[in-house]
Amino acid sequence: MNSAAIPSRRRFTALFGAVALVLAAAGCGGGTGSASAGGKVTSITALDYYTDATEHAQWGERLSACGEAAGVTVEHRSVPGASLVPQVLRQASSRTLPDLLMLDNPDLQQIAQTGALTPLDRYGVDSGGYAEGILSAGTYQGKVYGLAPTVSTIALFYNKDMLAKAGVAVPKTWDQLKTAAAELTRPGRYGMAVDANATFEGTWQFLPFLWSNGGDETRLDTPQAAQALQLWVDLVKSGSMSKSVLNWTQADVHDQFVAGKAAMMVNGPWRISELDKAEHLHWGVAPLPVRVSGQKLVTPLGGEVWTVPQNSSEARQRKAAQVLACLNDPDNMLALAEQYHTVPSRSAVASRYAREVPSMAAFVESMERARPRTGRLGVRWPRAATGIYTAVQAALTGEQTPQDALRHAQRTATDS
Known part of the structure; x- marks a missing residue:
């Protein structure tokens, strides 16, 4: 999940790197592909952000296999x-x-708005069997432009041994969460850990609490939003959660949990590979608590969509669509989910996956009502996301009450 904003001190470096990469890529002629003398398409180009050497190689193998099935390199x-x-x-x-x-x-809306992408129904790509929230992540103005083979979200990880020793049940409501976190807190250990830093990653972690309580990014200054933020304030004020959450990333939260300095944490399934390597750590995972029993959990949707950009060759676009469809077939979905601890995007495949991999069941369950971050505001989402993490920071530091912090966030988000 690439939802974190780049800290300002890194923006210049990132921009410089982007310019260098564009110049370097110019010789590759992005989107040119190649064809035989008879005009048959023999290769297509693909671009992603999987720069990790292992991940890049793995995706390269999968793209090559789907390309071979489509008759292209x-x-x-x-x-x-x-x-x-x-x-x-x-x-x-x-x-x-x-x-x-x-x-x-979250970036699809911005790119689709430019007219750079082609609707997938033009090529007969099957978009059936996806949960509404997952399909909407690749939709712009009623047209499906992108499909995700797998998706992800966040849930509550807990240390089984710590909960058992304290006689604490896995919390399902906010009151239970506060009680459990207090009882699990010891010298050198906090009951609960979240990422509340001043980036989109901090907003991402807060969204399940906001959305599940009926809060909405289109109107931040509501009692429901204030209740969600008050929960985090209460956890910090009571000492059940460290004030350092203001600066922690999701990786930091993970490290605290593995080191035994946090009994519970909010995090994603991408942490499971490392959790499994931790000796003597017995962990479990459950859906995040809601304020009161009966509320429906709504979590943010993470994951990448594959798209077919507009170019001068209808034949290359058709081949690209065939490769995209291959990446999104059930077998590839399941293989990718098992490889990266993500959730298959088609509901039937996800249900099968939950039965086969119990540690992923909570994420599959949470995905049923997962919502894309751009679902309500589209290209205006980043402004609201900034307002949310700014409000979280102001409330957790005690600079403002949750109500005042969210009122300020609402004014900032709606300023022209």
Whole structure:
């Protein structure tokens, strides 16, 4: 999940890197592909942000296999996540986009708005069997432009031994969470840990509490939103949660949990591989608590969608769509989910996966009502996200009450 904002001190470096990458890529002729003398498409290009050497190689193998099934070679390139959207926008203006493009799902709205993407129904790509929230992540103005093979969200991880020793049950409501966190707190250990830092990652972690309580990013100054923020304030004020959450990333939260300095944490399934390596750590995972029994949990949707950009060759676009459809077939969904601890995007495949991999059941359950971050505001989402993490920071530091912090966030989000 690439939802974190780049800290300001890194923006110049990221922009410089993006420019260098665009210049370096210019020789590759993004989106040119190749064809035989008879005009038959023999290769297409694909662009993503999977720069980790192992992950890049794994995706390269999967793209190659799907390309072979479609009768083409896939020329696969990756750029750093912070560089992808700036590069795509430049390539869109110069008509040099790749044939197949991966985007973090919140970025699809911005790119589709430019007219750079093609609707997938044009090529008969099957978009059936997806939960409404998952499908909407790849939809712009009623048209499906992107599909995600797998998705992710966040849940409550807990230390089984610590809960058992304290006689604490896994909390299902906010009151139970506060009680459990207090009883699990000891010298050198906090009961609960979250990422409340001043980035989109901090907003991402707060959203389940906001949304499940009926809060809405289109109107932040509501009692429901204030109740959600008050919960986090109460956890910090009571000493059940460290004040350092104001600066922690999700990786930091994970480290606190593994080190035994936090009994429970909010985090995603991408942490499972490392959790499994921790000796003597017996962990479990459950859906996040809601304020009161009967409320429906709503979590944010993470994951990447694959798209087919507009270019001058209908034949290459059709081949790219075939590769995209292959990536989203049930077998590939299941294989990718098992490889990366993510959730298959088609509901039937996800249900099967939950039965086969119990540690992922909580994430599959949470995905039933997961919502894309751009679902309500579209391209205006980043402004609201900034307002949310700013309000969280102001409330947790005691600078403002939750009500005042959220009122300020609402005014900021609606300023022209």
